[in-house]
Amino acid sequence: MPFFSVIIPLYNKENSIRNTLSSLLAQTFSDFEVILVNDGSTDNSEARALEISDARIRLFSTENQGVSKARNYGITKASGTLVAFLDADDYWFPNHLEQLSNLYKMFPECGLYCTNYERFFNADKVIKPKHIDIPSHPWQGIVKDFFKSSYIDRIAWTSAVAVPRTILNEIEAFKTTITLGAGEDTDLWIRLALQYDVAFDNEISSRHVLDAENRISLEKTLRRSYAKLDEFQEEEKQNPSLKKYLDLHRVFFAIQHKLAGDMKTYNFYMQSVDKTNIPLKAKLVMAMPVFVARKFYAFKKYLERKNILVSIYD
Template sequence: MPKFSVVIAVYNKEKYIGNTLQSVLEQTFTDFEIIIVNDGSTDKSETIINSFKDSRISYYSQKNAGAGAARNTAIQKATAPFIALLDADDLWDTTYLEEQNRLILKYPSQHVYACNSKVQDKNQYLNLSYSVPITEKEDLVVNFFVASTINSIINSSTTVLKKVVFETVGFYDTSINSGEDTDLFIRIGLQYAIVFSPKILVTIVRSQESLSQTTHSAKNKPTFEAYEKYEDSNKPLKKFLDLNRFSMAILAKLANEKETFMTYYNKIDPKNLNSKQRSLLKMPAEMLRKLKLIKNFLNKKGANFSAFK
């Protein structure tokens, strides 16, 4: 039995999946299997995957059912005690699994482990910041909600979980078309601490084809209703949810989804937002669209502007 099951869901990633797989096969820690589920791709993803001849790769194909469903299939087919999540367009440093194994050995009683990452947008690289102080050499054991109000301390390419975590919190919610990661991470955060290595060992490739970049409606995003009952007794959760509601409300306003906007807006405690965020919520949609264009232009020039800072 391998120590890690690397699970990858693929949908039309012919431009990326080859490099992603190569980054796994070049790991210095080699005790792993790779479970790939092709979620009904219509491009050459399957051909590229099948060009890799390695006994550690298990390949499955199913009709298109969404990223959550494909990830669930991969996790259920995994045989290792640790699940290593990886998106089909992201890249691991060669020592990624070695570092995750170090964390597991150092913190054996924990269940969720993550490494730091950077974002690649075309030829630019952006280091991520978090709502807890990060030093270069010190591991952290943190509360997910406290650590994730700027960027999520875990994501779907930087995280290793004991397989039993899914038995406790459940699998990806297949009814959510975009944002199923956040929904799963909330359930994880309610149950487990996060062990975090500050080493930047993952590159998040921001592809224009990704669902997060092409989803312009808030209607199929998470509603967070299932977690409202915990908000009064869990202030970090409440703040985390309000910041996500802020993002969903802005998305809804840009899409002229007035009813959806009000659903999110009415549940936000303004004290959990900064002054910039409160101002953005009150702006007319047309002004928001102009600001978004300016923000995208400046980001392309290397200036990082975020409403979360």
């Protein structure tokens, strides 16, 4: 039985899957299996993946059902002690699985293991996340307050986490009612963090690729089914950090829908938000008429192309 089962959902990533698989096969920790789930790709993704031959890779093909179902399907095929996730356009540095395995050895009772990551926009713009109350020097440990530490950037990012397989088999993993990357991973990490300790290694071991090809546009907002975040209402009443964490996500989801012209969904999210949890810059955007907010958003995207990143959530 391998120590890691690495699950890769694959949908129309012919330009990146070889690089992603190569980074996985270059790991210093080699006790793993790869479960590659081709989720009905319509390009040459599967052919490109098959160009790389390794006995540890198992390829499964399904009809296109979305990333949550693809990951859940992969979990049913997993046999490792820990399940790690890797998206088909992301990248692991050679020490990634070794860091996760060390975290597990140090903290075997945790329900979620995370390593740090970088956000790659292009060769000239690589950003290290900001985490609250996490030591800046090399550090591995139990995160004291998972939700507070994730106010600015997330402690848990999908291509940089591992979860014990026994836990994933006991709970509903990725909710299939949430689609197109609209919070299915966030929902799972919340549920795990409410039940278990979270271990974190703040050394960067992976890369979140955010080039133009991989960013989700506003045009897709109305086709996505977002996490409602309402199942945590009782917990957030007793947990101020969770409440603020959820409100920051609600504000983000609300603004996305405002920009898409869906004020009904905007109001759904905002009705649950404590106004004191809204960042000042977000308040300014929310006060704008829709057409002005869209111009602001377009200008923000223009700045990104000039390698100037602007966040309204910190």
